[in-house]
Amino acid sequence: MSDEPTPARSASHLEFKATLLLILLLVLVGGAALYLSYARGAFESTQRLVLIADDSEGVGVGMDMTFAGFPVGRVRHIELGPDGNARILVDVALKDAHWLRQSSVFAIQRGVVGNTSIRAFTGILTDPPLPDGAERTVLRGDATAEVPHLMAEARQLLQNLNAMTTSDSALSATLANVQSFTDKLKGPGGAMGALVGSDADAKKLITALDRTNTLLARLDGLAAKADTQVFGNDGLVRDARTTVTQLNAMLLDARASLKQVDAVLAEAKAVGANVNAATTDLGALRTDVETSLRNVDGLIIELNRKWPFKRDTELKLP
Amino acid sequence: MSTLRNLQDAVGDIGRDSFRSSLDWGVSWWHVVHAGALVMVLALSPSTYTRSVRAASARHVYLGTAPMLPWFALLSALASVVIIRIVVVTALSYGLSQYALEMVIRVLVLELIPLTAALFVALRATVPAGGELSALHASGALHAQEKAGADPLRHELLPRVVAGMFAVQLLAAVSCVIAMVLAYFAVYGFSVGGLSGFTRVLGQIFNPGVSMIFALKTLFFGLAVALIPVAAFLRGPQSAVAPGARASRELDSLVRLFTAILVIEVVSLVGNYY
Numbered sequence: 345m346s347d348e349p350t351p352a353r354s355a356s357h358l359e360f361k362a363t364l365l366l367i368l369l370l371v372l373v374g375g376a377a378l379y380l381s382y383a384r385g386a387f388e389s390t391q392r393l394v395l396i397a398d399d400s401e402g403v404g405v406g407m408d409m410t411f412a413g414f415p416v417g418r419v420r421h422i423e424l425g426p427d428g429n430a431r432i433l434v435d436v437a438l439k440d441a442h443w444l445r446q447s448s449v450f451a452i453q454r455g456v457v458g459n460t461s462i463r464a465f466t467g468i469l470t471d472p473p474l475p476d477g478a479e480r481t482v483l484r485g486d487a488t489a490e491v492p493h494l495m496a497e498a499r500q501l502l503q504n505l506n507a508m509t510t511s512d513s514a515l516s517a518t519l520a521n522v523q524s525f526t527d528k529l530k531g532p533g534g535a536m537g538a539l540v541g542s543d544a545d546a547k548k549l550i551t552a553l554d555r556t557n558t559l560l561a562r563l564d565g566l567a568a569k570a571d572t573q574v575f576g577n578d579g580l581v582r583d584a585r586t587t588v589t590q591l592n593a594m595l596l597d598a599r600a601s602l603k604q605v606d607a608v609l610a611e612a613k614a615v616g617a618n619v620n621a622a623t624t625d626l627g628a629l630r631t632d633v634e635t636s637l638r639n640v641d642g643l644i645i646e647l648n649r650k651w652p653f654k655r656d657t658e659l660k661l662p
Numbered sequence: 663m664s665t666l667r668n669l670q671d672a673v674g675d676i677g678r679d680s681f682r683s684s685l686d687w688g689v690s691w692w693h694v695v696h697a698g699a700l701v702m703v704l705a706l707s708p709s710t711y712t713r714s715v716r717a718a719s720a721r722h723v724y725l726g727t728a729p730m731l732p733w734f735a736l737l738s739a740l741a742s743v744v745i746i747r748i749v750v751v752t753a754l755s756y757g758l759s760q761y762a763l764e765m766v767i768r769v770l771v772l773e774l775i776p777l778t779a780a781l782f783v784a785l786r787a788t789v790p791a792g793g794e795l796s797a798l799h800a801s802g803a804l805h806a807q808e809k810a811g812a813d814p815l816r817h818e819l820l821p822r823v824v825a826g827m828f829a830v831q832l833l834a835a836v837s838c839v840i841a842m843v844l845a846y847f848a849v850y851g852f853s854v855g856g857l858s859g860f861t862r863v864l865g866q867i868f869n870p871g872v873s874m875i876f877a878l879k880t881l882f883f884g885l886a887v888a889l890i891p892v893a894a895f896l897r898g899p900q901s902a903v904a905p906g907a908r909a910s911r912e913l914d915s916l917v918r919l920f921t922a923i924l925v926i927e928v929v930s931l932v933g934n935y936y
Contacts, residue, residue: 358720359720376839
């Protein structure tokens with residue numbers, strides 16, 4: 345107040361400045377409210393997309409749905425559907441809706457650190473666009489959800505390994521057997537002893553082999569003798585060949601005999617034909633005889649009628 | 663026997679003192695609530711705003727806010743730059759840079775700046791205003807005004823309370839905007855390419871619940887800061903008899919103010935994060 349203005353002027357100045365401050369506050373608050381409304385998508389036209397997930401854990405209202413890393417939609421509401429699945433209602437800005445097609449796939453991904461994110465993937469951008477209010481089942485790509493499963497499987501694996509490597513396990517018993525097997529291999533019986541179990545058995549086997557060799561030598565001699573017997577000058581094969589020659593001669597004789605029998609049969613057939621003709625002539629003869637007999641009978645009947653000593657053949661009752 | 667009696671007297675004094683102090687505490691809170699109700703009624707009545715009251719309000723609003731606005735904006739900008747840098751660098755070193763902006767906004771804009779603005783206004787404006795009011799009361803100037811036909815509640819109390827509330831809101835708003843601009847530059851550099859991402863993050867942070875809690879918190883900070891120091895004035899002239907008693911009264915109102923701010927902050931944190 346160095347220039348000492350009049351109180352009325354000072355008051356009106358102060359009032360003006362206070363009004364300016366008030367306007368500044370209103371502009372700041374109103375601008376912030378408008379900007380935040382814009383930031384929350386109050387002024388953009390959207391279309392609705394319903395994502396159906398079996399578990400909506402980590403998904404919150406206001407969360408972004410990204411396509412290729414760019415936010416294209418925003419979770420507006422999450423509700424539990426009548427079938428027990430979570431329904432995530434997403435508002436997709438109309439200007440970005442063309443990225444979503446009917447063949448688009450949606451996934452909820454949850455990292456080990458940080459937020460859950462909803463991602464959209466579109467393989468074929470020429471497919472028909474996603475209609476308003478479309479419902480899609482969402483896939484879960486959850487890094488942490490796999491961890492308990494992985495741990496359980498790893499534990500199972502370790503238990504199996506433990507069971508395999510304990511002192512009374514099958515594997516260690518097998519290894520012990522292998523050990524004793526290799527010991528036997530190194531022993532006096534060698535691989536034979538290892539195979540048959542004991543050295544005594546191995547010796548028996550060797551003895552058996554020796555005897556087999558002897559037997560084979562004798563069999564060899566036997567085979568040579570048999571060869572002489574069968575294929576020698578007085579062998580079985582030569583005799584057999586002679587027998588076969590004789591058999592051939594006998595067969596030729598038999599064939600000649602059969603031809604003669606054939607001729608006999610032809611003659612018998614001719615005799616049969618003659619007999620047949622005679623039988624036919626006999627029929628005619630019989631007919632003639634029958635006719636002659638019938639004539640004789642008629643003649644006798646005629647004689648009897650004409651004869652004076654006709655007898656009365658009629659019977660009369662008293 | 664006399665020792666025993668002395669002991670009994672001492673114990674009785676302690677009991678009486680503690681009872682009296684708790685009664686005092688309750689009465690002082692009652693005065694705060696009473697002053698709040700009075701000021702609210704006056705502030706919401708159009709008939710209050712006569713020309714003289716408007717002039718007094720404008721004077722207090724301007725003088726209570728304008729001198730400290732640049733300083734506070736500068737100080738809060740400096741503090742914001744430091745905190746933003748620390749948060750961004752730390753987040754980067756942990757590979758969590760995508761969460762740096764959200765953390766900066768939540769820490770600075772939602773929590774620290776309104777709190778700092780309230781404390782700054784309390785220490786620079788409303789506590790001195792309360793003392794000034796008590797001094798006026800003690801010197802009998804208010805009685806003189808009353809006798810002259812003016813209402814000291816309208817001309818002295820209401821403008822100071824309105825100025826205090828206004829100062830908290832304006833300082834908080836300006837500093838929040840500055841902090842957001844600084845956070846944008848710290849995270850995205852001097853380019854407008856990150857504006858859509860920044861807008862999106864802000865949209866995610868300021869959901870309706872958080873926005874409402876933020877607005878209510880700032881409003882209640884303003885109310886507490888503006889009302890509690892000047893409410894001492896309503897406790898009657900006996901409070902200002904001895905200078906020592908007056909000093910303790912001011913300290914008392916300061917403690918009460920901090921308690922109220924703490925309670926509001928805790929309630930807002932519970933509302934935001936539980």
